Amino acid sequence: MKIEEIIKTNSKMSNGTRTVINLSYTARNIEEFLSTPFKEYDLSVQQYNVLRILRGQKGNPANLSTVQERMVDRNSNTTRLIDKLIKKDLVERQVCPDNRRKIELFITQPGLDLLSELDPITEQNNAQILQNFTENEIETFNNLLDKLRQNE
Amino acid sequence: MKIEEIIKTNSKMSNGTRTVINLSYTARNIEEFLSTPFKEYDLSVQQYNVLRILRGQKGNPANLSTVQERMVDRNSNTTRLIDKLIKKDLVERQVCPDNRRKIELFITQPGLDLLSELDPITEQNNAQILQNFTENEIETFNNLLDKLRQNE
DNA sequence: AATTATAAAAAGTTTTAACACCTAATTACC
DNA sequence: GGTAATTAGGTGTTAAAACTTTTTATAATT
Numbered sequence: 001m002k003i004e005e006i007i008k009t010n011s012k013m014s015n016g017t018r019t020v021i022n023l024s025y026t027a028r029n030i031e032e033f034l035s036t037p038f039k040e041y042d043l044s045v046q047q048y049n050v051l052r053i054l055r056g057q058k059g060n061p062a063n064l065s066t067v068q069e070r071m072v073d074r075n076s077n078t079t080r081l082i083d084k085l086i087k088k089d090l091v092e093r094q095v096c097p098d099n100r101r102k103i104e105l106f107i108t109q110p111g112l113d114l115l116s117e118l119d120p121i122t123e124q125n126n127a128q129i130l131q132n133f134t135e136n137e138i139e140t141f142n143n144l145l146d147k148l149r150q151n152e
Numbered sequence: 153m154k155i156e157e158i159i160k161t162n163s164k165m166s167n168g169t170r171t172v173i174n175l176s177y178t179a180r181n182i183e184e185f186l187s188t189p190f191k192e193y194d195l196s197v198q199q200y201n202v203l204r205i206l207r208g209q210k211g212n213p214a215n216l217s218t219v220q221e222r223m224v225d226r227n228s229n230t231t232r233l234i235d236k237l238i239k240k241d242l243v244e245r246q247v248c249p250d251n252r253r254k255i256e257l258f259i260t261q262p263g264l265d266l267l268s269e270l271d272p273i274t275e276q277n278n279a280q281i282l283q284n285f286t287e288n289e290i291e292t293f294n295n296l297l298d299k300l301r302q303n304e
Numbered sequence: 305a306a307t308t309a310t311a312a313a314a315a316g317t318t319t320t321a322a323c324a325c326c327t328a329a330t331t332a333c334c
Numbered sequence: 335g336g337t338a339a340t341t342a343g344g345t346g347t348t349a350a351a352a353c354t355t356t357t358t359a360t361a362a363t364t
Contacts, residue, residue: 003294003297003298007224008221008222010208014275014278014279015282015287016278016279016281017274019281019282019290020281023175024224025224025225026175026300027176027179028225030175030301046350056162063312064314070160071159072159072173073176073180076353076354077350077351078313079313080314081350099360100358100359101312101313101358101360102311102313122169123168123169126169129168129300130167130171130300132299132303133296133299135167138167140296141296142154142171144296145175145178146153146154146155148281148285149153149178149182151280151283196319215342216343217342228321228322228323229321231344231345233320251341252329252330253330253342255342255343307363308361309360309363310362311358311359312359313356315354315355315356316353317354318354319350319351321348321349321350322349322350323346323348324348325344325346325347327343327344328341328342328344330340330341330342331339331341332337333336334335334337
């Protein structure tokens with residue numbers, strides 16, 4: 001369905017408005033679809049992303065600020081988000097010995113185990129979303145998204 | 153910048169994951185950019201969208217369910233969202249005489265005035281986001297977004 | 305060495321969202 | 335006409351996001 005039909009607008013929108021609404025609507029749509037499996041694991045998409053960032057460190061610790069930098073949406077509550085992961089034993093936190101303002105974050109073994117359980121589900125869902133896209137379209141789409149971000 | 157550079161990932165992602173992250177990140181990015189001017193007017197993007205929906209009725213009342221249907225993100229708290237607009241005198245609510253379960257929502261004159269003030273700002277910002285896109289790219293982008301939503 | 309500035313993280317507060325449940329009005333059906 | 339089912343909207347509670355302020359540690363300055 002075209003976006004105009006979905007939001008049942010009767011006045012015609014400008015190209016800019018239409019595109020922005022389409023982007024926003026589609027992103028929410030996809031995010032909702034993807035978040036469903038996480039609910040069974042009592043994990044938010046955000047928490048899952050933090051776990052993946054920590055795993056990406058391959059054993060090296062990450063500071064809170066590093067995690068924030070890499071988050072898809074960096075909000076200001078990363079401390080509390082990580083508190084929750086710690087409470088579930090998925091993450092460990094220790095004060096950095098070199099600079100006691102910093103903290104060092106590690107993913108635990110249970111955290112890694114959880115990720116290996118979730119990864120295939122996510123991969124499959126991500127793939128499903130793109131199932132009707134050709135390789136070419138995927139490239140085009142990513143390039144257009146990259147280009148869209150250049151204007152602010 | 154490519155999305156991989158932005159989130160500084162060191163492990164390579166699948167096409168699906170990369171694209172989903174790119175979409176999500178870009179949408180948030182754009183939404184944040186667009187929401188800035190609204191803050192000065194003490195209005196959220198959601199509230200602005202509801203006002204536009206009511207104006208789109210061109211004098212006819214809208215039910216709550218109609219508004220919900222047309223919202224970009226239909227959440228379950230539309231009642232309370234509209235409460236806030238009423239408190240600011242931007243919207244009026246009355247019980248539908250034909251069916252007292254239904255309510256009728258109208259945008260007020262101050263609501264219309266506020267919209268005419270905000271519209272050019274939004275239009276300009278929406279246009280700015282697309283400034284580097286050709287007409288062709290805009291069409292392609294919208295088509296790809298539409299296609300992306302077909303898979304769930 | 306004391307003073308100021310900056311940086312990293314945490315905590316406080318207020319809004320907003322999510323989810324389930326509730327209430328009132330209408331419709332359907334016996 | 336009385337009872338169940340459905341529909342439209344509202345409430346309550348809890349959790350998460352947004353925004354702001356505070357705390358503590360380090361760096362810079364004088």
